[in-house]
Amino acid sequence: MKLYGGIEAGGTKFVCAVGTGPGDIQAEVRFPTTQPAETIQQAIDFFQAQIAKRGPLAAIGVASFGPLDPHPDSPTFGHITTTPKPGWANADLVGPIQQTFNVPIGFDTDVNGAALSEGKWGAAQSLDTFLYFTIGTGIGGGALVNGRLLHGLLHPEMGHITLPHDWEADPYPGHCPYHGDCFEGMAAGPAIEERWQTKGQDLPPNHPAWELEAHYIALAMRSFICTLSPQRIILGGGVMAQPQLFSLVRQKTLAALNGYVQSPAILDNIETYIVPPGLGNQAGVLGAFALGMMAEADH
Template sequence: MNELVGGIEAGGTKFVCAIGTGPDDVRAIERFPTTSPEETLQRTIQFFKDQSTELGPVAAIGVGSFGPVDPHLNSSTFGYVTSTPKPGWKDTDVVGPLCNALGVPVAFDTDVNAAALGEWRWGAAKKLDCFIYLTIGTGIGGGGMINGHLMHGLIHPEMGHVRIPHDLSRDPYPGHCPFHGDCLEGLAAGPAIGERWGQPAEEFPDDHPAWELEAEYLALALVNFLCTVSPQRIIIGGGVMRPHLFEPVRKKVQELLAGYVDSTSITDEIDTFIVPPGLGSQAGVLGAIALGQRLCNS
């Protein structure tokens, strides 16, 4: 695959645009804040127009977007961000303006499914046909593969909005999610941590009590995903998922499962079962490039 492809990691906080063919060949990359749809999409379009002068045109573009989104090709709202809590972005057409302005085919999926595809192609999910990719940041999202296919269905997975046990006597915080209050995202995403403790999570030291509660909430969710999807690996990225969190999450998962899932991946090899992304912070935009490459191969 030598054709240049564009990738767009369309996040609720920032957009990352890149051109290349893979992790070892990123020719151009730019990051900028997610503002209004009009301003953000125009800046995205301008990036590809400017780079085409120097690098040549791209053969396709892949977009991994915050959601919820409509990923179904036969839908009248394919390529839209739909019922998002992101102010100003509800029912926004992302794919249409890109296709019209740039004249190339555009692949579209969730940001977590795109990152999952990148990890399967080049990172921590190589040679696996069933795994989950989670991102813990401003929001919480999940995607991945089952039997070698990206997860889709009625729409797409919304793992950040599962309901988990919430002991109000221990944690009286009501939750941040505007739809569900104390779902997983409402309790464990970055804004929830900041509101609960009165300062941003990135300012906490590793021994702050916030992390014990965070590890417990994440482990509760992972056990649910493990028991329903039975993944061969769980990959967790995002700005909230600091390196020191992995160990308490792994231990809590083992404790909650209580020996029920009889697999050495859980009992003896959990350090290689719950892991960070192999592509690091570039999983999303590289996964978007991988989405675009699928269009070139179809």
């Protein structure tokens, strides 16, 4: 079995792993995301130690926070671009790894990586057009469309669409430093905490926060269902760990669509249409493996 390296590069922490796929992660390490040179070197040190112990890696995949440049023919391929994270704007994430290991490197957003792994091994197997969202510290969306990751100009930024905002019902101005009351600005973890002065995980299941949260998620889902016509939507991230949220989001998405999309998948089977990740909290690091596998196949 070929051995792959994976980096789930988050704004708060990096997770590095080696393995062959689900059920065979042979080694894993987590460390805080500090400055680029220090953090990338820690990842390199981990892989060098694993290669010495287990043998060579066939490829390495990097599933990263963004915005980033995922186009291999671009001069800034492998770079983080306009992130507000101090020290990381225009940082070259892939270059030092490529120079050290000289193996194929797959590089994409963390959510595109997670979408890829959910299609390969998780809740979207056998589908060719579906969406994966993480709703946590931020909100991001990854898309597989006709069997390929969606890129285009750069990559999707699904957390930054505009949602209808009833200022009377919800006077909160939004958390996003760029757009205020976009999807991420209204529904990510920091927005819940700012609005209610308590972390979401500490709010009871019957708190009005969850009705409002489901309302905003459902409005976003309506837009994406009408735009990309996904065969399934997977909702991951820390905010979605609230068990009561899925049924609320499903009900409100049906109400928001109001019968317009005439598909049994939505009208009769909404509980298998909007679902949690099949890979749980491993979707990210397995997404990095999947990106590495794809880079090796394209090499």
